[in-house]
Amino acid sequence: MSETExxxxxxxxxxxxxxxxxxxxxxxxxxxxxxxCAVIDYEGKKTLVTTDLLLEGIHFDLTxxxxxxxxxxAVAVNLSDVYAMNGTPRQITVSLGISKRFTVEHINExxxxxxxxCEKYGVDLVGxxxxxxxxxxxxxxxxxxxxxxxxxxxxxGARDTDLVCVSGDLGAAYMGLQLLERERVAxxxxxxxxxxxxxxxxxxxxxxxxxxxxxxxAELHKLGIxxxxxxxxxxxxxxxxLHICKDSNVGCRVYESRIPIDYQTAVMAEELxxxxxxxxxxxxxxxxxxxxxxxxxxxxxxxxxxxxxxGRITKPELGAYLVTRDDAEMEIRAQGxxxxxxx
Amino acid sequence: MSETExxxxxxxxxxxxxxxxxxxxxxxxxxxxxxxCAVIDYEGKKTLVTTDLLLEGIHFDLTxxxxxxxxxxAVAVNLSDVYAMNGTPRQITVSLGISKRFTVEHINExxxxxxxxCEKYGVDLVGxxxxxxxxxxxxxxxxxxxxxxxxxxxxxGARDTDLVCVSGDLGAAYMGLQLLERERVAxxxxxxxxxxxxxxxxxxxxxxxxxxxxxxxAELHKLGIxxxxxxxxxxxxxxxxLHICKDSNVGCRVYESRIPIDYQTAVMAEELxxxxxxxxxxxxxxxxxxxxxxxxxxxxxxxxxxxxxxGRITKPELGAYLVTRDDAEMEIRAQGxxxxxxx
Numbered sequence: 104m105s106e107t108e109x110x111x112x113x114x115x116x117x118x119x120x121x122x123x124x125x126x127x128x129x130x131x132x133x134x135x136x137x138x139x140c141a142v143i144d145y146e147g148k149k150t151l152v153t154t155d156l157l158l159e160g161i162h163f164d165l166t167x168x169x170x171x172x173x174x175x176x177a178v179a180v181n182l183s184d185v186y187a188m189n190g191t192p193r194q195i196t197v198s199l200g201i202s203k204r205f206t207v208e209h210i211n212e213x214x215x216x217x218x219x220x221c222e223k224y225g226v227d228l229v230g231x232x233x234x235x236x237x238x239x240x241x242x243x244x245x246x247x248x249x250x251x252x253x254x255x256x257x258x259x260g261a262r263d264t265d266l267v268c269v270s271g272d273l274g275a276a277y278m279g280l281q282l283l284e285r286e287r288v289a290x291x292x293x294x295x296x297x298x299x300x301x302x303x304x305x306x307x308x309x310x311x312x313x314x315x316x317x318x319x320x321a322e323l324h325k326l327g328i329x330x331x332x333x334x335x336x337x338x339x340x341x342x343x344x345l346h347i348c349k350d351s352n353v354g355c356r357v358y359e360s361r362i363p364i365d366y367q368t369a370v371m372a373e374e375l376x377x378x379x380x381x382x383x384x385x386x387x388x389x390x391x392x393x394x395x396x397x398x399x400x401x402x403x404x405x406x407x408x409x410x411x412x413x414g415r416i417t418k419p420e421l422g423a424y425l426v427t428r429d430d431a432e433m434e435i436r437a438q439g440x441x442x443x444x445x446x
Numbered sequence: 447m448s449e450t451e452x453x454x455x456x457x458x459x460x461x462x463x464x465x466x467x468x469x470x471x472x473x474x475x476x477x478x479x480x481x482x483c484a485v486i487d488y489e490g491k492k493t494l495v496t497t498d499l500l501l502e503g504i505h506f507d508l509t510x511x512x513x514x515x516x517x518x519x520a521v522a523v524n525l526s527d528v529y530a531m532n533g534t535p536r537q538i539t540v541s542l543g544i545s546k547r548f549t550v551e552h553i554n555e556x557x558x559x560x561x562x563x564c565e566k567y568g569v570d571l572v573g574x575x576x577x578x579x580x581x582x583x584x585x586x587x588x589x590x591x592x593x594x595x596x597x598x599x600x601x602x603g604a605r606d607t608d609l610v611c612v613s614g615d616l617g618a619a620y621m622g623l624q625l626l627e628r629e630r631v632a633x634x635x636x637x638x639x640x641x642x643x644x645x646x647x648x649x650x651x652x653x654x655x656x657x658x659x660x661x662x663x664a665e666l667h668k669l670g671i672x673x674x675x676x677x678x679x680x681x682x683x684x685x686x687x688l689h690i691c692k693d694s695n696v697g698c699r700v701y702e703s704r705i706p707i708d709y710q711t712a713v714m715a716e717e718l719x720x721x722x723x724x725x726x727x728x729x730x731x732x733x734x735x736x737x738x739x740x741x742x743x744x745x746x747x748x749x750x751x752x753x754x755x756x757g758r759i760t761k762p763e764l765g766a767y768l769v770t771r772d773d774a775e776m777e778i779r780a781q782g783x784x785x786x787x788x789x
Contacts, residue, residue, distance in 0.1 A: 133492060137693070138600050139527040139677055140591065143493035149476060150486035150493055154573060154588055156541040160580040184482040198499040198586050230497060232586075237503040241579075243541050243586035245497055248483065258481050334482055350480070 107207035114233055117207065121214045125221060125228040129193045131249065132227040141229035143194060143247060149255065151192075151248035153184035159239035167283040170209055172311040174216025177242045180337065182224050183315035183390045185248035187335035189256040189323075192315075194229045195221070198243040200236030213242075224317060254329075261332040261351035261395040265416040268330075270319040270391045270409050272363040273340055274379065277386025278371040279303075279310025285375075305367045313390040319409045320392075326403045333394035339385040342437040343393050344423055351395075354421040357414035357435070359428050384425065385438040450550035457576055460550065464557045468564060468571040472536045474592065475570040484572030486537060486590060492598065494535075494591035496527035502582035510626040513552055515654040517559025520585045523680065525567055526658035526733045528591035530678035532599040532666075535658075537572045538564070541586040543579030556585075567660060597672075599737070604675040604694035608738040608759040613662040613752050615706040616683055617722065620729025621714040622646075622653025628718075648710045656733040662752045663735075669746045673737035682730040685780040687766055690738065697764040700757035700778070703771050727768065728781040 109117060122136045134142040143150070157163060157177050165173075178195060185192040197217060201210060221228055226246070286298035300307055316335075323330065332347050340362070348355055362383050372379040395416055396404055404412055414426075424432040452460060465479045477485040486493070500506060500520050508516075521538060528535040540560060544553060564571055569589070629641035643650055658678075666673065675690050683705070691698055705726050715722040738759055739747055747755055757769075767775040 133595075134600065139530040140494035140496040140533065142531070142593075142598060143495060144595075145488075145493065147490060150488065150590070151483035152486060152537070152539060152573065152588070152590060153483040154539045154541050154575055154586075156543060156575040156577050156586060158543050158577060158579050161543075161578055187482040188485070190483065194495070196495060196497045196588060198497055200499060200501050200504075200584065230495065232497055232499040234499050234501060235504055236501050236584075238581050241501075241543065241584060243497075243499060243575075245495070245539060245588040247493070247495060247590075250485075252476075252487075255485060257477065 105208060109201060109205065109207055109210070112207060117210065118233055121210065122228060124218060127227050128225050129227050131193055132229060135227055135229040141194065141196070143229070145249045148249040149252050151185050151188050151190045151250055152245065153181055154243065154245040155180050157242045159241065164287070165240070167287055168311060170212040171216035171219070173242070174213040175220045175312055177244050178217055178220035178226070179313050179315050180390060181244045181246035182220070182226065183335040183337070185246055186315050186317055186320050187333055187392060188248070188250060189254050189320060189330070189333060190248040190250035192224060192226050192246050192248040194227045194247045196229060196245045197231040199231070199233045200241040201233070202236045202238050202240065205240060224315065256330045256333040256394070258332050258334050258347050259350040261347050261353050261416045263353060263416055263418050264398045265331055265395040266398060266401060266404060266412055267355055267357060267393070267395055267414040267416060268404055268410045269336070269340065269363065269393050269413050270316050271389065272365045272368065273336070273389050273391060274372070274383035274386045275306050275309040275365050275368045276313060276388040277382050278368045279306035280388070281375055281377070282306055282371060283310065303367060303371065305365060306371060310388065313388065315390060316392050316409065322407055322409045326406060328396055328400050328403050330394035330396050333392060336389045336391045336393055337387060339387040339438070340393065341384045341435050344435055345437050347393070347395065348423045352419050354417040354419050355414055355423045356417060356426055358426045361411065361413040363411055448551060452544060452548065452550055452553070455550060460553065461574070461576055464553065465571060467561060470570050471568050472570050474536055475572060478570055478572040479574070484537065484539070486572070488592045491592040492595050494528050494531050494533045494593055495588065496524055497586065497588040498524050498527070500585045502584065507630070508583070510630055511654060513555040514559035514562070516585070517556040518563045518655055520587050521560055521563035521569070522656050522658050523733060524587045524589035525563070525569065526678040526680070528589055529658050529660055529663050530676055530735060531591070531593060532597050532663060532673065532676060533591040533593035535567060535569050535589050535591040537570045537590040539572060539588045540574040542574070542576045543584040544576070545579045545581050545583065548583060567658065599673045599676040601675050601677050601690050602693040604690050604696050604738040604759045606696060606759055606761050607741045608674055609741060609744060609747060609755055610698055610700060610736070610738055610757040610759060611747055611753045612679070612683065612706065612734055612736050612756050613659050614732070614734040615708045615711065616679070616732050616734060617715070617726035617729045618649050618652040618708050618711045619656060619731040620725050621711050622649035623731070624718055624720070625649055625714060626653065646710060646714065648708060649714060653731065656731065658733060659735050659752065665750055665752045669749060671739055671743050671746050673739050676735060676737035679732045679734045679736055680730060682728040682781070683736065684727045684778045686736050687778055688780050690736070691766045695762050697760040697762050698757055698766045699760060699769055701769045704754065704756040706754055727778070
């Protein structure tokens with residue numbers, strides 16, 4: 104890979120080069136990159152807006168995160184928030200802070216991941232800001248999406264007797280991080296170290312290249328299911344359940360036996376001598392969808408291929424509890440990832 | 447000022463506390479902070495979106511920038527981009543990266559400036575992301591605005607014989623920075639140093655608390671003037687003139703004698719032995735509006751209190767030149783602030 108210092112292109116040259124392959128995909132994108140603002144037109148639909156900040160040394164470690172994957176993930180986590188409102192993502196802006204140790208080729212690599220995510224999910228890049236930074240890489244992405252007013256699902260609509268559902272499986276992204284961390288420590292000081300990831304590819308993929316669950320939204324739509332509350336699982340199932348319970352003023356019972364866990368996640372937890380349920384409840388970064396539906400939708404939910412029933416909503420005074428396999432009740436606490444404690 | 451570690455509140459506690467005083471001001475803000483996305487509704491108007499990233503050590507120095515001013519400026523520079531499209535800013539999202547040396551009280555101070563700007567310009571805070579950072583403070587703001595399709599002014603509409611206009615005065619923000627830098631150097635190692643800013647308040651205000659020119663947009667509207675091209679001056683007049691010339695495929699002649707410069711700016715340049723015209727042309731951070739209007743609007747433009755005529759648009763082959771007081775022509779070059787060279 105050749106090495107071009109970013110200062111040789113300058114800010115505008117860099118932006119021109121990075122954005123020229125992004126073709127406009129949405130009729131709602133009237134004007135994209137290249138003016139003071141992008142211009143968007145949803146014609147009567149509602150605009151959704153969400154933003155996420157990823158910082159080197161806090162949210163990612165470049166010793167085991169390829170820049171292309173990082174770009175992809177930075178977009179994916181924003182799209183996930185739009186799907187979690189039952190909306191369709193349409194445009195993103197990308198702001199970068201770049202320290203001197205990064206070259207134009209590095210940033211091209213990062214953008215190739217951003218490009219791949221935009222292509223896959225039909226999203227337009229419409230602006231951003233690029234600057235030098237004193238230390239490290241930072242990525243701030245804002246996503247705009249659209250939704251019909253009646254379609255939008257908030258966090259505060261869960262009601263007593265509703266069913267609690269979750270898509271995919273949980274804990275794998277966290278176990279992927281543990282695996283990467285273990286191999287990083289093992290490799291320290293060794294020149295030709297070969298990390299051992301055989302049979303663990305799913306865990307790595309879940310950590311390095313999460314996919315926003317557009318397919319879950321499509322299946323809900325196909326089956327005519329309108330969730331009463333929904334959010335994506337970024338901090339961990341426990342933390343998100345408590346958000347929905349608090350915002351909806353309800354309680355919940357979630358069944359340990361119903362929490363979806365992949366085989367590789369279970370094997371890895373065993374190997375690392377970690378509690379599997381804790382990993383699934385509190386691991387975070389799964390970017391699965393957690394949602395509630397009225398009890399009357401029970402049969403439809405049972406047909407879903409992308410999600411499963413894990414519990415039910417209760418009156419608020421009953422609290423939020425995990426029902427274990429031996430029928431004990433453990434209070435759900437938010438032990439999710441907290442950037443202010445980790446740092 | 448008491449000192450509360452940010453980890454005592456946690457991310458959600460901090461966001462709750464920072465955002466609770468922000469009341470919704472726009473009917474278009476259907477849902478603000480507190481869900482996966484904000485929900486916005488412009489009912490047929492077009493949505494404008496812009497974003498800016500401010501990094502400690504690159505864009506600001508906290509040894510002379512009060513946190514409240516920094517918060518205000520971070521919002522102001524985004525609103526300026528929306529006005530520069532002839533739009534009205536309505537919502538912002540605010541993402542913060544915060545290192546360990548900042549306390550809750552520091553971030554409250556920063557937010558008091560964000561709050562003041564939102565109140566003054568009628569803008570709603572609708573979301574964001576807050577994280578620990580390894581070093582320093584970073585602020586990423588995205589602003590949404592609305593505009594009627596016919597009202598939007600791009601950079602590419604300038605035509606031969608159009609008039610070139612600029613609001614306010616130029617170079618003062620740059621001179622304010624020079625002044626702050628001089629006093630910072632003079633204060634080094636001295637405990638009770640009192641910086642000497644007497645009679646230079648305007649320069650400081652221009653650097654520390656720029657105002658987006660909503661009043662210029664209002665005056666254009668009142669006089670029925672629709673600019674053919676417009677942008678805000680963040681990198682310097684030279685750089686922005688070249689943007690408009692390139693995007694519109696035109697040239698220009700701008701007259702040195704017509705460039706608006708405040709008395710304090712001139713005195714400061716003299717004192718620092720700096721070229722005044724260079725400061726005004728390339729200083730940057732003025733956040734004034736540069737716009738072009740058809741020749742037929744000459745009389746209306748002459749009536750403007752917030753802006754003045756500084757030149758004219760030409761055919762592209764005539765290039766972009768500054769006509770000096772002694773009638774020499776100097777080619778305009780972008781020497782504006784470039785974050786990748788400064789860092």
